[in-house]
Amino acid sequence: MAKASSKQITPKSEDFDRWYVDVIRRAELADYTPVAGCMVIRPYGFALWENTQRALDDMIKRTGHQNMQFPLFIPESLLVKEAEHVEGFAPEVAWVTQGGSEQLHERLAVRPTSETIICELYRKWIHSWRDLPVLINQWANVVRWEKRTRLFLRTTEFWWQEGHTFHETWEQARDEVDTMLGCYRELAEEWLAMPVIAGRKTASEKFAGAEYTLSIEAMMSDGWALQTGTSHHLGQNFTRAYDISYSGRDNTLLFPFQTSWGLSTRIIGGVIMAHGDDAGLILPPRVAPVQVIVVPIAQSGDAGGPVEEAAVRLEREAPSGVRLRVDRRDGIRPGEKYADWELRGVPLRVVVGARDLAEGRVTVVRRVDGEQQQLPLEGVAARLPGMLDEAQAAIRARAQRLLDERSVEVTDLDGLRQAFEVQPVFASGPFCDSPECELAVKQAVHALTVRVLRADRRPDGAPCLGCGRPADHVALFARAY
């Protein structure tokens, strides 16, 4: 039976943006704050981020990097040394001009990213080819002054990791950039169940100061693209500007090649939009703060009875590593508990009630598709890890199906136009990567962007869909957040 509308969230199909905000606030992932454009990540949302963080941090360490921490502030003189970089970030930098009651002699930027200060410090520390490679990472918050913000996707302050490395050769930096993009792909696909398309950004979309930028792009369930991780080959642009030089193997003075790569809390927005439905979040088990919710169906006067006994048994028998919780809240009926945990995206629900218990069974319901089964209480706890793996796979498969269904091939601008007439899609087609053709694409379909030049596809001599000259790439075209 339909309840008062205030208990429900806006249906996705009715208004995707409102659905998105409703889900985040009702599931208590995050909220607005008194600070314009800045959000607060609430415990449930932060637990989701922490699980994501842990998975990525392990990969960062496994690939040989170490964590460290740099200052929040960057002196103006430092920030401006790399021309393209400053120009790119200038409109988004927040400045500190006063400390206590005293005017500062030099403005301090609140870091929008840390390349510049890291270069300044490593200038002191890199002297020899033996000091290379430098492989470091920091988890930090950064500030980019945004005119228009959206929870998780674009806020003035956000949280991320930024990796920074220095290498002897261009090729080593290239390999690093590839490796880390691979980690991001693994995180997105294996942990967050979001299939992604990887590739290189066009000149207009690359990081300010980079030689080139790679990214992974995921499809949200409305067909829009979300860039969920980026990896930049910085060449020697910064190391020359910041005068990081070292003595090489042949005793000549050299500039190292540099990379940087980042993944932010934005990816949480991706998880929400990629998987969620009208009932709320659908979280992949590997990162879900609560993986299994046990709902006891209490009967009046049976405190300590068989229902509670079964709940306790599940708690005790759940294999370590399974994040299981029993919802013992009093005064809330089971239906409301179901709705509540569905909203929060918990992958599995175990319903423990007298009726099933009389036959020695419990009911297990999977969030992603509502699939329901009665299983013997005996041994059910041991089966949870397997069921969680299946749920993870089901979420991934569902996202893959969406991506497949809404991907199209195009060969000319007309085809591109037609592809977007019905609904937003991921369109792929031969592309020459000239600024003129990029503009032509943007004009052909409103708000359309070149997401990436796909790493997994070759044009095989097909003509560019913009100019007709032989294309060097297959580009992914989509509307993007």
Added chain:
RNA sequence: CGGGGCGUGGCGCAGCGGUAGCGCACCUGGUUUGGGACCAGGGGGUCCCCGGUUCAAAUCCGGGCGCCCCGACCA
């Protein structure tokens, strides 16, 4: 930065000259519990701010401030 809209308990709104109300949420007690319960009681608001008009302003007038939505720019 251009166009539009809105500021009234925590949230969503109504009231548009006579001193503030509804739904949800919240608190207490009880009955309930296999899909968002019910009954009874209760707490909570300088009606965004400043000024003006009036016997009387949430309501009318002037000026601020804040926020949201739609467009141009962006992880």
